[in-house]
Amino acid sequence: MSDRQQRPLRADARRNRERILHTARDAFAAEGIAVPLDEIARRAGVGAGTVHRHFPTKEALFEEVVREHLEQLTRDVRAALDVEAEAGAAFFGFLARMTAEADAKQDLAEAITAAGSPVGARTEELAAELRELFGSLLLRAQQAGAVRDDVDAADVQAVVVAALTAGRRRDAGDRSGRLARVVFDCLLPRPSGPAGSGA
Amino acid sequence: MSDRQQRPLRADARRNRERILHTARDAFAAEGIAVPLDEIARRAGVGAGTVHRHFPTKEALFEEVVREHLEQLTRDVRAALDVEAEAGAAFFGFLARMTAEADAKQDLAEAITAAGSPVGARTEELAAELRELFGSLLLRAQQAGAVRDDVDAADVQAVVVAALTAGRRRDAGDRSGRLARVVFDCLLPRPSGPAGSGA
Amino acid sequence: MSDRQQRPLRADARRNRERILHTARDAFAAEGIAVPLDEIARRAGVGAGTVHRHFPTKEALFEEVVREHLEQLTRDVRAALDVEAEAGAAFFGFLARMTAEADAKQDLAEAITAAGSPVGARTEELAAELRELFGSLLLRAQQAGAVRDDVDAADVQAVVVAALTAGRRRDAGDRSGRLARVVFDCLLPRPSGPAGSGA
Amino acid sequence: MSDRQQRPLRADARRNRERILHTARDAFAAEGIAVPLDEIARRAGVGAGTVHRHFPTKEALFEEVVREHLEQLTRDVRAALDVEAEAGAAFFGFLARMTAEADAKQDLAEAITAAGSPVGARTEELAAELRELFGSLLLRAQQAGAVRDDVDAADVQAVVVAALTAGRRRDAGDRSGRLARVVFDCLLPRPSGPAGSGA
DNA sequence: GATGAATGAGTATTCATTCAT
DNA sequence: TATGAATGAATACTCATTCAT
Known part of the structure; x- marks a missing residue:
């Protein structure tokens, strides 16, 4: 390794x-x-x-922290793919687990997004691998009708960061990532219309 | 003052x-x-x-920037409340407008959240006023059945930040805040069950 | 300027x-x-x-010091060229003056030589100009038979540095650059043979 | 000891x-x-x-390097003194040999001169011994009329360092220490006048 | 009031030296 | 003894803040 x-x-x-x-x-x-x-x-x-x-360098340390995080996520996605479960449950289960784990790591998610993210080649590779695996997980969930069709993996990634961001806001009140799960609801299939139908 | x-x-x-x-x-x-x-x-x-x-001080400058932002938001909420429109449309219209405005100000939202937010008393007042007004807007929308009942104003605030965060992720592809609107969909009433039903 | x-x-x-x-x-x-x-x-x-x-940066400061030195030397060479004097006297006079001036600057000469001399473009220009002017002074002295023919400007430059190096060695004893002048004698025309005849 | x-x-x-x-x-x-x-x-x-x-300490290592250098020089001077050769040839031969040897060691000569030369007692002894032996070599050459009379051993030492300094300047062009030998020419007896007659 | 030069505490990084394995 | 990890003082450089012009 x-x-x-x-x-x-x-x-x-x-x-x-x-x-x-x-x-x-x-x-x-x-x-x-x-x-x-x-x-x-x-x-x-x-x-x-x-x-x-x-x-x-400081950047090297930061990048290593990011890398460890990515590796953990990759392991989690792999596990979700391996489990012989209903596709939607696997998908949302992964999101929920990530949210739960991300207890202290949450601000990291933001840090990753926020900074210019001076990531090196190795980190880029890891991220690409994660993206691909996650793409599979998403596709299966969409084919099973558990996730709306008008979002792609990158959208979901953004939503995940968003959910973490949201969840973090409520230090005390938000028990066990309730708010994050609320945000994830936006990924459910729309009953009637396309995205943004509420506006 | x-x-x-x-x-x-x-x-x-x-x-x-x-x-x-x-x-x-x-x-x-x-x-x-x-x-x-x-x-x-x-x-x-x-x-x-x-x-x-x-x-x-630098903090004073930062806080003034935040304050101006809050004042603008307050004006926007007031306008949304004044307009004799359908409550749900008013609510989501406000969110959409905020998202649109927040074009370049988006990172600011994050900055506000991220930093220790060393806000002074005056800024706290402004924020409280904004919260109250926004609470009214939300309540009306909920009473009209346009917004799910299991979220409060603070939740929505978090979702807004989340939406901005998400929207920012897609530099090129995300035209006119599509992703932000996707995230806002999580505020729509759930057809069947409570929040987090998707998991 | x-x-x-x-x-x-x-x-x-x-x-x-x-x-x-x-x-x-x-x-x-x-x-x-x-x-x-x-x-x-x-x-x-x-x-x-x-x-x-x-x-x-520190290098910038160092380079500026070098630059000032070069500018002074350039002024001196110009003066030596302008004076309507016997070519040999002009040449050796310049060397003597440089030696005398170089009182405290001597170690600088070495510093210039020693370090990787991270000189910028502007400094390179100055040095080139100095080299050219000094070449003229040398050529005139050689044509007048005051300086041996088998050395070029770069040689003399090296000899100058050498003379300064030598002169510096004798902190107390060496009155008014006597040792430097001794070294300069190697530039006089050889009575009989080519360079290195003494070996 | x-x-x-x-x-x-x-x-x-x-x-x-x-x-x-x-x-x-x-x-x-x-x-x-x-x-x-x-x-x-x-x-x-x-x-x-x-x-x-x-x-x-680092200084101890540096000093040991210097010491080895001095010991080598001392051996060389002894050899030059022992050889039953013409005094001038022995003297200039020693200088030439030193120059040749000093191929890669040149910068060391400068280092020795440049740094505060934090030499210990033992090194001082060695240097004194070298000075004395070298003084003999010089005196014999002067008595034989091969070296000008107005320089002493310390002068010559300085000239040697100067020659090394000069020789180093011409990375490519200066084959086999030509420039160093040019500088050594300043040690030849002056035909007519005293040192510095060129000025 | 405006300017921008001066200040100096703070930060990342290097490296001689010490010390546990 | 050898190793190389740990130490911490030293150093170049940054930047919020102050102050002379």
Whole structure:
């Protein structure tokens, strides 16, 4: 999987790497990409130099956080595709799970969207793979009549981000992503007319 | 209300103030709150000191931009309430108009949500007023059966931000906020069950 | 001459600029390019930001120092060419003057040679102009039989750097560049044979 | 005097030491003293800690490189003194040999001169010894009338550095140290007058 | 009032040195 | 002993804010 390290990292080094990544994930999520690296280092309990040993630049660290997120999503989509379930349930189940997981990662979603997203080639690949797999999941759900036909995978991706954005707004009141699920309702087939029929 | 200015600004001072505000609005929208003040000053064609004369801190400038946005929204909601139209049409018309206006201001919506939103008391007041007015608009639409009952004003606010977020994702393909309207469909009454019935 | 500033700098700004340049010249000469910018700022009595306002990068500051040096040399060569004097005297007089002037600037000569000399286009131009003018001075001296024929302008340039290098070695003992003049003797016509006859 | 090594180094340790020294010599020569120790370690194929085991500080490593250079020069001067040859030939032959050898080591000469040359006592001793031996070589050449009388050993040392400096300037064109030999011509006896007669 | 130069605290990054494995 | 990960001081550069002109 990971071919960047010729030989496995020493135990303590890997521990540090994980701690930095974990701390960075939280920090980026909570405070955006503007959080100082020194602060991340401090919270992770390591020196500033250690952060730079593992992630040569701040962007590299950010990208790694994004990458981990994408990998998790890819695993989730694969699981949803493998499960022998009704297509619509598989689709909305995936959305629901993502929303649930995205507890602390939510702001990350925004960060991904917001920033110029200086993603490297490897990250682009991962994203493309995810898009393709997700496309399959969507198509099956549409063919089963569980999702409206006038949206494509990119639309849904946008809606997902939107749902996360919405869900995040209600820190306390919104139990278990109710608002996110409300937004997902816009993906249901329209009884009578095309999109925007409500206007 | 505003007692910061004892006497009306000189004509040139007011012109400068307007130019700075306008430039800041665009800059914050396009590049986020991280844009340097010097850059805003340069684009507005004034010196850095002039920006600080009108807006003592960067936050103050940002907040003023937010405030103007809120004021515009308040005016729009009032107009929607005043018009003797069908309640659902008024409600969705307002959403559509907001979406359309938010062309370049979209990133601002996010900025507002994203940042710690260091809003002052005056801004809070404005927001509260807007919430109340908007609540009326929503209630009327719900009473007319045009909007599902299980959402409140805060939910809708979140959905609006979500719609803007979604709409922004599709730079080229999304003509005239189609995606935003798709998201708004989630506000329509559910034919059969409660929110989240799709899962 | 200087076309970088649209309008003349304010009096205090120009004063600061001059002080920074002067301080940098001494600092680079005495301690090489490794001297911290903060140190230069401190010695010049300005803040670090002020140095960066006038010279966006450290390299830019270094290059400006080099440029000033080149300009001075160019002026000197021009003067040597204009004077209606015996060609050999003009040539060696120029060398002697350069040596004398180069009191504190000597280490600079080395710095110029030593570093990768990240010189910009404008500096290259200046250097080319200097080379051409100096070539004329040399040619006249050679035609007058005052300088050996088997060296070209680039050789002499190298010898000059060498002479400065040599002269610098003897901090106390070497009065008025005696050692530099010794080195310059290698440029005199050889009585009998070609270069390297001494080996 | 040197009590750092109680017992002879283990074979592999000595091999490492030699590799580090050799790598450092090349690195300092090519890129100056600013080259990172990590880089030297990497090129030598050892860990950073190993460099520090053999040379406690970077300066210590640098000084050791200088010391080796001085030792080589001392051997060369001794050889020149021992050879029963004409004094002038011995002297200039030594200079020529040094120049030839100094192919890649040239930048080192400069590094030695340039840096504050933080040489320790042991290095000072070596340098003193070299100076004395070299003084003998010079004196014999002067007594034989092969070298001008108005220079002393320190002058010549400076001229040597100057020659190396000059020779380095002409990357391609200067075959086999021609320019260095030109500079050495300044050491020949002046036909008529004192040093600097050309001015 | 307007200008833009000066300030200086803050940030990412490098690197000599130390230390756990 | 060797390794290379960790440290943290140092350094170039940015930018909000202040102030002289």
